[in-house]
Amino acid sequence: MANEQSYVLETSMISNPVATTHANVQGHVQSDGAQAPLSDEQRGDLDRDGYLVLPGVIDPGWRAQLAERVDQLAALEGAAAGGEFTRESGTVRLSDLVNKGEVFDGVWTHPQTLAAVAHVLGRPFVLSSLNAREATVGGGHQALHADWGPRASDDEPYQVANALWLLDDLHADNGATRLIPGSHRRVGAPADHYADPAGPQPGEVLLLAPAGTVVVLNAHCWHGGTVNRAGARRRMLHAYYTACGNAQQLDQGEFLRHRTWARLSPTARELLGV
Numbered sequence: 144m145a146n147e148q149s150y151v152l153e154t155s156m157i158s159n160p161v162a163t164t165h166a167n168v169q170g171h172v173q174s175d176g177a178q179a180p181l182s183d184e185q186r187g188d189l190d191r192d193g194y195l196v197l198p199g200v201i202d203p204g205w206r207a208q209l210a211e212r213v214d215q216l217a218a219l220e221g222a223a224a225g226g227e228f229t230r231e232s233g234t235v236r237l238s239d240l241v242n243k244g245e246v247f248d249g250v251w252t253h254p255q256t257l258a259a260v261a262h263v264l265g266r267p268f269v270l271s272s273l274n275a276r277e278a279t280v281g282g283g284h285q286a287l288h289a290d291w292g293p294r295a296s297d298d299e300p301y302q303v304a305n306a307l308w309l310l311d312d313l314h315a316d317n318g319a320t321r322l323i324p325g326s327h328r329r330v331g332a333p334a335d336h337y338a339d340p341a342g343p344q345p346g347e348v349l350l351l352a353p354a355g356t357v358v359v360l361n362a363h364c365w366h367g368g369t370v371n372r373a374g375a376r377r378r379m380l381h382a383y384y385t386a387c388g389n390a391q392q393l394d395q396g397e398f399l400r401h402r403t404w405a406r407l408s409p410t411a412r413e414l415l416g417v
């Protein structure tokens with residue numbers, strides 16, 4: 144897709160300023176500005192299933208830094224955590240992570256993730272929000288939902304995509320995300336198809352994957368968190384993107400701090416829509 148290719152070329156420019164400052168601790172950043180295209184198989188996964196699993200994106204050193212920063216912020220913010228966007232009982236949520244650590248820069252600007260988002264949306268897009276979510280013991284269950292309103296026809300353009308960054312292993316009993324493969328193409332909302340969208344549904348899959356994996360989700364695909372029965376850690380970042388022209392979940396221009404703006408490349412600022 145021409146749109147996607149040109150976007151991938153542009154996104155290689157985003158990572159370079161990050162690479163020069165973080166080359167030692169963030170070896171994940173492509174310092175040569177190399178493109179990170181998707182294979183035909185990966186595009187096929189996204190088109191058919193509505194999600195793409197990218198294993199081993201987060202190297203162990205970076206994962207540890209991200210996890211440490213998430214814990215630090217949760218401790219610092221306490222009951223206020225998540226307030227810029229939303230709080231959810233039974234979970235710890237953080238919002239506005241763009242402004243809360245340079246360690247997150249490589250998340251929302253990650254070239255292969257952006258290539259997958261470009262494939263889903265097929266037109267220019269911006270970051271809508273960068274959040275963290277962790278289900279705590281006994282909490283985290285959500286009804287199946289899309290991150291956008293119900294589709295009225297199966298040829299409507301997609302508006303949103305979400306990259307789930309796994310900072311801990313996802314097991315069957317620690318609040319893994321569940322989803323219905325292919326549901327991004329369905330017309331209507333989960334409630335139009337299921338008597339109880341909060342209950343188990345035929346064909347649902349649990350995303351079971353090791354820490355370090357990124358799952359790019361066509362966010363029209365019906366999904367939801369599950370309960371963390373075991374209480375094992377399940378920190379996850381949500382890098383959420385939307386097509387240009389839609390309101391951002393967090394108005395990045397309003398929230399952007401000067402010190403964040405100053406370290407970003409022009410292309411990264413463009414990705415924030417500022």
Ligand SMILES: O=C(O)CCC(=O)C(=O)O
Pocket residue numbers: 276285318319320321366367368369379
């Ligand atoms: O964290 C997850 O597993 C999914 C969260 C989600 O879908 C949401 O908060 O809307």
